[in-house]
Amino acid sequence: MLGMSRAGLAERWTLFVGALLSVTLGVALVQSSLLLLITAATLDPPAGLSAAARLQFADGTSAAVAMLGVVLGGAVFLAGFIISSTFAFTVDQRRRDLALLRLVGGSRGQVRRLLLGEALLLGLAGAGLGVPAGLGVMAVQAWLMRRFEFVPEGFAGQWRMWILGVSVGTGVVLAVAGVLVAARRAARVRPLEALRESGPAARVMTAGRWIAGLLFFGGALALVIVAPHGGPAGGQAMAMNVAMPAAVAVVAFAPLLVPLLARLMPFGGGVPSSLARASLRDARRRSASVAAPLIVLVALVVGNTGAGASFTASGIDELARSTHADLVIEATGPVxxxxxxxxxxxxxxxxxxxxxxxxxxxxxxxxxxxxxxxxxxxxxxxxxxxxxxxxxxxxxxxxxxxxxxxxxxxxxxxxxxxxxxxxxxxxxxxxxxxxxxxxxxxxxxxxxxxxxxxxxxxxxxxxxxxxxxxxxxxxxxGKVSSLDEWLRADAADRSSTNDRIMLIVLGLGGLYALLGVVNAVVIGAATRRREFAEARVTGLTRGQVVRAALLEAYAVTGAALLLGGLAAAAAFIAVLSTTSAVTGAATLDLPWPLIGAVAAVGLTVTGLTSLITSWSATRRPPVTLLAVRE
Amino acid sequence: MTTTMTRAAAAVTLHGVSRVFGRGPAAVRAVDDVTLEFPRGGWTAVMGPSGSGKSTLLHCAAGLERVDTGRVMLGDTDLTGAGDADLTALRRTRIGFVFQSFNLIGALTAEQNVALPLRLAGSRPSRSIVRSTLDAVGLADRARHKPRELSGGQQQRVAIARAMVTRPEVLFADEPTGALDSTAARTVLGLMRAMADAGQSIVMVTHDPGAAAHADAVVFLRDGRVVDRLAGAGAREVADRLAAWER
Incomplete structure (x- = not known):
């Protein structure tokens, strides 16, 4: 079976490049975060510090460790999510191949082993590339943390030999675990599906999706309900963790939600738009798979920065309301x-x-x-x-x-x-x-x-x-300022700290999720050459086919942005109730420029990727594609 | 799955088989109460207008499609209630398939495609078996080629070699010449004729009277029911009979 896995990988390499990249960067991100966490946790204060400075150093270190803990958690979640959704998508796109294997006598177990074998190879290869890539990621992350003064000058992640085992394990475990559910599903593919021209009318919502969706919805709901009772620290932590399960729940229901919302997008008239609309109706699982990483990206970035900014604003507001003075003096010693x-x-x-x-x-x-x-x-x-x-x-x-x-x-x-x-x-x-x-x-x-x-x-x-x-x-x-001046400076300082934390926690993760978005669009288009060729021999021009693909991508992106916003909104409910419970004033301060930027980046990236992939998929004359059959 | 030691006379037997797609007013009886024997060591062609249910009949006979009523026997083995593992084992050992669209695995060479059923069955096929099977279809020199480097006719011959490498009891062929030009079609039909003459049981669905004329017998289907049979007829006779049923 491993030989077949190897042959499969070699043949369908375009489908697998994305999967390999998702493992590589996932391993790199996890490895870097883990090494930095270990380095920060074992950091010794420099010699010659006073006792007070040593304690302050320890305080700063534990803050950095806590932050890196969040970064590591986010990296593991994103790697797990992006890898499993990418792998599941590649498996989904190969149903016909797998049915063929069943037709010539392949058992369900063999189909499963074939896919797990591929995942094993990709996991190993991804880890092999991810270990050196992780060193680069670590340099960037450590630089960011130094620059933002979360760690002392000279801080750099330290290599640990055992990380090799951890990274290879991460790659293999995430890849194999990511494909496990998809492999089980694929093993149930009926041999007869190999004989059908078009893809099967596969069930859109599986039992697994319902269970996962309801489970994560329940988790998000529980956090939203409990957050206002968790005090300021607990409430903030819970509210910041709502977007993740909410996004997974939305993704689980995506095959129902994405086509529904996508069809509501304004399309304009003409043949390409009606073709795009028909594709959305037809390929609901593909639409959902393309939308999934974008939903998670939007939910995490918008949800968490929105929550962070709101809590900061709420704190600033609370401080202003609860401080009664005219002047503030910053000095040293008992003044x-x-x-x-x-x-x-x-x-x-x-x-x-x-x-x-x-x-x-x-x-x-x-x-x-x-x-x-x-x-x-x-x-x-x-x-x-x-x-x-x-x-x-x-x-x-x-x-x-x-x-x-x-x-x-x-x-x-x-x-x-x-x-x-x-x-x-x-x-x-x-x-x-x-x-x-x-x-x-x-x-x-x-x-x-x-x-x-x-x-x-x-x-x-x-x-x-x-x-x-x-x-x-x-x-x-000492340094004197009026209360207003001091509050303004303090607010600016808090906002800037919040922004820096968000950049460190979400920056690289966001880029990784963006790669997942590109991946999904490329995989979605990889198997559509024939469909595009059929449209062209029906009389559509190449431009019309590309426009239809672009319209479809735009509608799916629009739906994904809305659904990501929905998951983020769940976090905002927790923010409103927590700020209200803690400070008496419900506060929501949304970073609109960032939200606009995320939407613009999402639309641009999916639009460009789909333009390039559909243009290259229609490069050959349609007749050659329709004539040559495996 | 039950297997008895006695060899049944028929390669495949259908007893009152029906297969309905859809429900309520939209229901289509693709196969409607068909009772039919495909003889051992003979080549039977199944013909009929499009939508007559001939492909569904073939799928039911091969255990690819479950039947709603009736029984399907492969030799002495009842396929009707067989589970997935049993049907998989049957596909590996006792049934071979050839389809209009070849269905070779693009990633594998011709000889790897041919060896695949044996490898799936857990044996390590000897190169000589694979080569001789390819040789039997006249493609020994194309063993290292991938499907896309072969012509349609050559791909179909590789597909036949893949189906035959397990020495199946029955070869099921669904429009095997449907995607081929007339020269390639003649080669493939000649090959199948030689196999039938050597005792291979073949069940073939086709819409081409010329192809059907190569078979020993032709069964005509309409609206899911068997309406006629012919034995040892020429292409003209088959075409006339088909035309009569299509009216």
């Missing part, structure tokens, strides 16, 4: 007393930030993480942030950043001192923007250890005070 002495200052909340190692739980449930602790003046803090917090002695409070239990004991170690076990006696509401996890009362931290701490002071002016004079007085202490 509170100095600020209070400046004439015209009515009240100031000076918040000193320190990295802290926090240990919660005991025994098996013991967890240690690096968080930010804020040394505050409880009364002033309450006045500025509008949330009462009373702290005395060694008592601490859970901050707006979460991660600390609202009651109980925590062990806290600061860079230069171990504060030991401290009771958590109060908590402030968690916010969308996060922030410090731990609020410490003044006096708990030895004074000398705060000298280098970053200090942010929120200052309210006394009635009748001259703002310019106060500003002038404060500028000797």
């Amino acid at each position: 509170g007393p100095a600020i209070a002495k400046v004439p015209g200052v009515a009240r100031a909340s000076t918040e000193l930030s320190l990295p802290a190692e926090l240990t919660t739980g005991s025994g098996d449930e013991r967890e240690t993480e690096t968080v930010t602790a804020l040394v505050i003046d409880p009364t002033a803090y309450a006045a500025v942030h509008g949330t009462a917090v009373s702290l005395q002695g060694r008592a601490v409070a859970a901050g707006p950043g979460g991660e600390v239990p609202k009651r109980g004991e925590v062990r806290v170690r600061l860079p230069e001192s171990d504060l030991g076990s401290l009771p958590v006696v109060a908590s402030v509401p968690e916010t969308m923007t996060g922030g410090a996890s731990l609020l410490l009362p003044p006096g708990l931290v030895p004074a000398g250890q705060l000298d280098d701490a970053a200090a942010r002071s929120f200052v309210s002016l006394a009635p009748g005070a001259d703002p310019a004079a106060v500003r002038d007085g404060l500028s000797r202490i």
Whole structure:
């Protein structure tokens, strides 16, 4: 059977190039993300750092590890999805060949083994190409992370010998798993189908599609329902994960939905448009297969950037509403007393930030993480942030950043001192923007250890005070800005961070999904030479045939964009309910320029690909195609 | 699947076979209560106007199409209730197919195509068996060619070699000369005649009276029913009879 697999691959190479490319880049993406994750997780702070800098380094590293975890998860999902949909499509396009094999005595098991053999070969070849390609991808990803300052200068992914095994395993497992369902389906092909001229009237919706569709729909629905109850961090994480299962559910129902929506697209008149319309009605599975990667691309990019931008906007809005001050001073060290002495200052909340190692739980449930602790003046803090917090002695409070239990004991170690076990006696509401996890009362931290701490002071002016004079007085202490200026700068900073995260998480994955889109269009056209030739001998010109193919691609793309938008909309429902639950104001801030760009890229890529493939498929005179038969 | 030791007289027997496509008012009785024997060691042609159900009859007789009522026997084996594995085994060992559109696998050479049924059956075919089978159809020198490098007639002869390499009890042929020019058609029919003379059972569907005249007997079908038979007739006689039934 392996020999036949080899012969099949050699013959139908155009059909398999796309499949091979999908495995290669899938392996490359997974390998790169995994190596970077391992590198970041085992990163040691450079020698000579102060204790505080070391803790900050650890905090930054764990953020990078978390981000790379998301990147790896996305890479595995995309690789699995793109590879399996590409493989299933190539199998679908070869039903007649497989029926022929059955006709001359091939058993169902042999058909299955043939396809699994092909997948094995493609998986191995894809891994062979994917390992070196992964090094290139890793260089790009590491460069992006350095450039956006998520990792220190000089960070570069490190090669691990065992990754060879992982990458070959990834290629083979994804390829074989991807073809498993399609092979089972193909093995049930009836020998008689080999004798039919046109493809069989295959069932459009299989039981597997119904089950997968309903399962993933249920998953997406569950996330949408639970997200508003998950608090800011949990809610955001859940909302950001809605688009993926929602997209898979939509893809499962695509053979029903894509032709339905595609036919609603405005076509114009003429023979090519009626031919395109007829093709859409006829080849529903092909339309669905072509649309699938685009649906996932749109859902992930639009859904996640939309959700990210909305949460950022919601946080910015919440911060503006909940901060009551006139001026903000950024300085270093315990500047509170100095600020209070400046004439015209009515009240100031000076918040000193320190990295802290926090240990919660005991025994098996013991967890240690690096968080930010804020040394505050409880009364002033309450006045500025509008949330009462009373702290005395060694008592601490859970901050707006979460991660600390609202009651109980925590062990806290600061860079230069171990504060030991401290009771958590109060908590402030968690916010969308996060922030410090731990609020410490003044006096708990030895004074000398705060000298280098970053200090942010929120200052309210006394009635009748001259703002310019106060500003002038404060500028000797630190960098002064009005609350509006500070909020604007903070918002810009948050948005830019969000954009960078989205670029790292979705950038390469999006390109990979785009390759899946090209693949699907090419595979969809690969087996249509005969159909095009038939249209031409019927009297259509080459231009009309190409136009019909282009119209069809445009309608399928339009449907895919709408369906991807539908899956993204599921994420937006979760965003609205979560922001409403956390901040009291439902917020949705959609990145319209990006959405427009995604639609434009989708239409351009499918349009160009289908133009090129249908043009080359009609290059030979139709008669030669119709005369030569296998 | 039951096999008895005694050899039945007929190669294939149909008992009251019907096959209906579609449901309700749109239902078409493609094969309508047909009882028919295809003799062992003989060549029977099935003729009829288009839509008379001759291809469906062939598919039913070969176990490719399930029947709605009646029974189909291949020798002593009842195909009616046979499962997929049994039918697959039959296709490997006891039945050969030749079709109008050749249906060779484009990726494989002529000799690989011929060897395929044996390889699917799990044996490692010797080169000599494959070569002698190709030689029997006059294509020993084309063994390494792929289907697209062969003419239509040559492709059909490779298809016949592929069908014959397992030494099947019955060769089913559906319009084997339908896509060939008259010279190539004559070669293929001559080949089949020689096979029949050597004792091969052949069931062939055709619309060409000239092709049917090469067979030992001709069965005429109309609206899914057997309406006439002829034995040892010439092309003219077959054509006249067909024309009469087409009126």
